[in-house]
Amino acid sequence: xxxxxxxxxxxxxxxxxxxxxxxxxxxxxxxxxxxxxxxxxxxxxxxxxxxxxxxxxxxxxxxxxxxxxxxxxxxxxxxxxxxxxxxxxxxxxxxxxxxxxxxxxxxxxxxxxxxxxxxxxxxxxxxxxxxxxxxxxxxxxxxxxxxxxxxxxxxxxxxxxxxxxxxxxxxxxxxxxxxxxxxxxxxxxxxxxxxxxxxxxxxxxxxxxxxxxxxxxxxxxxxxxxxxxxxxxxxxxxxxxxxxxxxxxxxxxxxxxxxxxxxxxxxxxxxxxxxxxxxxxxxxxxxxxxxxxxxxxxxxxxxxxxxxxxxxxxxxxxxxxxxxxxxxxxxxxxxxxxxxxxxxxxxxxxxxxxxxxxxxxxxxxxxxxxxxxxxxxxxxxxxxxxxxxxxxxxxxxxxxxxxxxxxxxxxxxxxxxxxxxxxxxxxxxxxxxxxxxxxxxxxxxxxxxxxxxxxxxxxxxxxxxxxxxxxxxxxxxxxxxxxxxxxxxxxxxxxxxxxxxxxxxxxxxxxxxxxxxxxxxxxxxxxxxxxxxxxxxxxxxxxxxxxxxxxxxxxxxxxxxxxxxxxxxxxxxxxxxxxxxxxxxxxxxxxxxxxxxxxxxxxxxxxxxxxxxxxxxxxxxxxxxxxxxxxxxxxxxxxxxxxxxxxxxxxxxxxxxxxxxxxxxxxxxxxxx
Numbered sequence: 001x002x003x004x005x006x007x008x009x010x011x012x013x014x015x016x017x018x019x020x021x022x023x024x025x026x027x028x029x030x031x032x033x034x035x036x037x038x039x040x041x042x043x044x045x046x047x048x049x050x051x052x053x054x055x056x057x058x059x060x061x062x063x064x065x066x067x068x069x070x071x072x073x074x075x076x077x078x079x080x081x082x083x084x085x086x087x088x089x090x091x092x093x094x095x096x097x098x099x100x101x102x103x104x105x106x107x108x109x110x111x112x113x114x115x116x117x118x119x120x121x122x123x124x125x126x127x128x129x130x131x132x133x134x135x136x137x138x139x140x141x142x143x144x145x146x147x148x149x150x151x152x153x154x155x156x157x158x159x160x161x162x163x164x165x166x167x168x169x170x171x172x173x174x175x176x177x178x179x180x181x182x183x184x185x186x187x188x189x190x191x192x193x194x195x196x197x198x199x200x201x202x203x204x205x206x207x208x209x210x211x212x213x214x215x216x217x218x219x220x221x222x223x224x225x226x227x228x229x230x231x232x233x234x235x236x237x238x239x240x241x242x243x244x245x246x247x248x249x250x251x252x253x254x255x256x257x258x259x260x261x262x263x264x265x266x267x268x269x270x271x272x273x274x275x276x277x278x279x280x281x282x283x284x285x286x287x288x289x290x291x292x293x294x295x296x297x298x299x300x301x302x303x304x305x306x307x308x309x310x311x312x313x314x315x316x317x318x319x320x321x322x323x324x325x326x327x328x329x330x331x332x333x334x335x336x337x338x339x340x341x342x343x344x345x346x347x348x349x350x351x352x353x354x355x356x357x358x359x360x361x362x363x364x365x366x367x368x369x370x371x372x373x374x375x376x377x378x379x380x381x382x383x384x385x386x387x388x389x390x391x392x393x394x395x396x397x398x399x400x401x402x403x404x405x406x407x408x409x410x411x412x413x414x415x416x417x418x419x420x421x422x423x424x425x426x427x428x429x430x431x432x433x434x435x436x437x438x439x440x441x442x443x444x445x446x447x448x449x450x451x452x453x454x455x456x457x458x459x460x461x462x463x464x465x466x467x468x469x470x471x472x473x474x475x476x477x478x479x480x481x482x483x484x485x486x487x488x489x490x491x492x493x494x495x496x497x498x499x500x501x502x503x504x505x506x507x508x509x510x511x512x513x514x515x516x517x518x519x520x521x522x523x524x525x526x527x528x529x530x531x532x533x534x535x536x537x538x539x540x541x542x543x544x545x546x547x548x549x550x551x552x553x554x555x556x557x558x559x560x561x562x563x564x565x566x567x568x569x570x571x572x573x574x575x576x577x578x579x580x581x582x583x584x585x586x587x588x589x590x591x592x593x594x595x596x597x598x599x600x601x602x603x604x605x606x607x608x609x610x611x612x613x614x615x616x617x618x619x620x621x622x623x624x625x626x627x628x629x630x631x632x633x634x635x636x637x638x639x640x641x642x643x644x645x646x647x648x649x650x651x652x653x654x655x656x657x658x659x660x661x662x663x664x665x666x667x668x669x670x671x672x673x
Contacts, residue, residue: 011444014437017192021435024197025454028474029461036465047473051316054480056304058323061483063301066149068490069156069350077497078347082156083163085504089343096340097356107210107419109143109364110266110412114384114398115391116142117369118376122385123314132373133292136285139369140293141300142322143361145354150326152353153486154334157493159341159349164500169338171195171331171434175488177495191485195331196434198482202328203427204459205471210420211235211459212392217413220396221406227392232463236456239417243424244452248445262418269411270367276402277371286366293362321472324479327486332430346497368398375401428452531634536594536618537574539634540567544592544620547641548578555580578645588652589625590645592633594618624648 007015032039072078081087089096120135157174167173172188179187214235215227224231274282305315341349372394376384379401387393399408428451432443462470529535548565555561562581568574575593582588596616622630622644636644 011447012432012436012438012441013447014189014192014435016186016189017196017437018435020189020193021196021200022454025200025458029458032461032465040465040470043470043473046477050476050480051320055312055316055320057480058320058483059302059304061487062146062150062323062326064487065153065490066146066301066354068494069149069152069354072156072497073347073350077501078345078350080160080346080497080500081164082159082344082346082349083342087163087343089341091340096344097352106423107206107213107416109361110395110416110419111209111213111392112139112143113364113368113395114372115388115394117365118372118384118394119388119391120318121373122388128377132370133288135373136289136365136369137292137296137300138318139365140289140362141296142319143358143365144293145297145358146301147322147326148354148357150323150330150486151333151337152350153490153493154330155337155341155353156346156349157489158334158338159344160346160493161496162338163342165496168438169335169433170436175492177499178488178492192434194482194485196431198328198478199331199427199430199434200455200458201471201474201478202325202332203424203431204455204462205325205328205475206423207236207240207420207455207459208463208471209392210239210416210423211463213395214239214413214416214420216390216392217396217409217416220393220400221409221413229464233460236459239420240424240452240456242421243428244448246421246425247428247448247452262415262422265411265415265418269408269415270364272408273371273402274367277367278374281374282367282370285370286363289366289370290359290362321476323483324476325472327479327483328475330482330486331434332427335430335433336426368395372398424452424455427455531618532616533574533594533596533618536620536634537569539620540569540574540576540592540594543636543638544576544633544641547638548576548645550638551578551642551645580649586625588649590648591623592620593623595621625652 007013007018011018116139117135120138121131124131124134126134154171154174158169158171161167161173161176162169165173165176167176170192172183172191175188175191176183182188183191211232212227215224215231218224218231219227305311337353344352372384375398376382384394384397387397395412396409399405399412402408428448431451432447436443459471462474545565545567552563552565555563564579564581566577566579568576573593573595575591577589577591580588596618598616619632620634622633624630633641633644
């Protein structure tokens with residue numbers, strides 16, 4: 001209890017969330033230090049178990065995410081705004097797309113831009129052309145639309161519930177339609193713990209990749225002799241110290257400026273490679289790569305290599321690990337995307353987040369990957385192939401075969417360093433957000449230092465017992481329950497969006513057009529009285545039947561029409577029907593029946609709504625000869641009901657001169673037969 005109060009007084013943390021997270025992470029670090037051999041065996045066992053039993057789940061889940069987003073984008077739900085209906089986007093479309101580019105860039109693209117296509121190329125059997133195409137295809141698959149679908153699901157849920165429902169911009173808010181106020185209790189805390197651990201290890205894995213590549217870059221430039229474990233430790237501590245300094249010093253604008261400069265440098269490096277490399281070949285390859293990727297997208301989305309068991313090892317070591325990594329990064333990237341997407345429609349959001357970054361990834365890997373394969377084949381004589389076991393070195397070795405390699409290698413080193421620092425800085429912010437008890441609270445400076453120390457320590461300890469493979473295994477383990485949680489999030493978002501659509505499409509009842517201020521007290525009393533079936537029967541007998549009889553008398557006596565009234569008060573749905581018979585057309589029918597609706601327990605228990613006491617409420621709903629959806633008429637008087645019947649009859653007569661004549665005559669003929 002004292003510890004919990006201290007956390008509340010001295011930090012912005014949720015005591016339960018941070019205590020449970022720290023306990024789990026510290027236990028992992030201590031166990032790894034105390035019994036490294038046994039922990040390595042445990043990591044390997046967990047990795048093998050997940051590969052054997054849950055690889056199919058990762059593949060199917062990611063495909064579900066993508067299909068879910070496509071359905072949302074093409075349905076009427078795509079028109080819903082991430083914010084109020086009148087809100088305009090905070091950023092222009094081009095600025096928004098530029099920031100999505102920034103979200104798509106990172107240490108990963110720098111690390112794998114050359115390495116992944118080369119590795120796939122050299123493990124694939126077949127002709128030169130086939131190997132190139134397969135290598136690029138699988139690289140695009142790993143970095144393309146599926147990865148961004150995971151980010152988009154979380155970003156969309158965060159933005160929607162944050163800006164539309166006015167809930168905190170937090171992961172627990174994404175489950176409001178399913179959990180309601182329980183999101184503020186232990187269930188919400190459990191969601192935050194899962195997200196916090198997944199995000200923590202996702203960022204830590206990225207730290208490992210960044211440190212390895214920075215060490216290789218320093219060695220390539222001749223600044224150090226060799227990238228040893230000690231060098232990687234020094235890099236992690238240095239970079240994390242800079243990230244913590246950035247987080248606690250409030251130099252947000254400076255970091256933003258550095259990010260924009262870094263993005264410009266990355267684009268410049270890509271253009272340099274495009275121009276200095278086999279330009280025409282790369283431009284042709286881009287078109288070919290894009291077509292191949294789109295052609296094979298569906299088959300790859302569900303492929304688990306069940307019939308190609310010799311490829312399962314490659315599949316689990318690459319695709320499944322990538323899917324786990326994207327899951328762990330989803331809260332991090334998703335929160336960033338959500339914060340910049342206010343005012344966009346869901347359709348615009350999905351198109352922007354899925355299409356634009358995916359297209360850029362195809363371009364990036366075409367420029368670096370195809371260039372690397374071409375250089376290794378025609379210039380380097382297989383020298384790059386010899387380094388595929390050390391992927392952190394490949395980018396710098398690749399640049400050696402292009403002009404001004406010293407300058408470009410230095411620029412690449414700067415890009416990696418800045419991505420490394422800004423990612424860690426942003427990661428600290430996201431971790432503080434997830435662990436916070438109140439998302440509006442500003443975090444004390446010491447919390448940034450705590451996260452920096454924690455991430456550095458865990459990264460160093462895990463790398464000491466197994467290198468990058470151990471970091472990837474931890475990501476694989478913690479991402480599995482989070483992927484399951486994301487499927488539930490899709491269900492919650494779907495439910496919320498449908499409730500939203502129903503709310504904003506609900507119009508005032510047709511009976512309200514007859515309202516005047518003459519009997520407003522009587523109408524108010526009706527509105528605040530929960531009607532039961534006996535009340536509906538009373539309405540049918542005392543209002544509806546007299547109105548229909550009065551109108552029938554007029555239509556028979558003055559206009560010589562054949563009119564019938566059918567009443568049924570003994571059935572499960574008491575009703576009355578007003579029928580005007582036609583010889584050559586389908587009869588006009590205006591009916592009113594009692595329809596029951598269940599009332600939610602939340603409304604019954606709400607003390608601010610004392611008039612709601614029963615689990616069922618009833619309404620007199622209209623129904624018509626042509627099967628149209630009816631409406632509630634319980635507030636109509638006798639004369640208003642007569643006017644409404646005549647309004648529907650006038651519609652019936654007007655349709656006789658148009659499409660209705662053919663339709664109703666045809667139906668009458670079928671009925672006669």
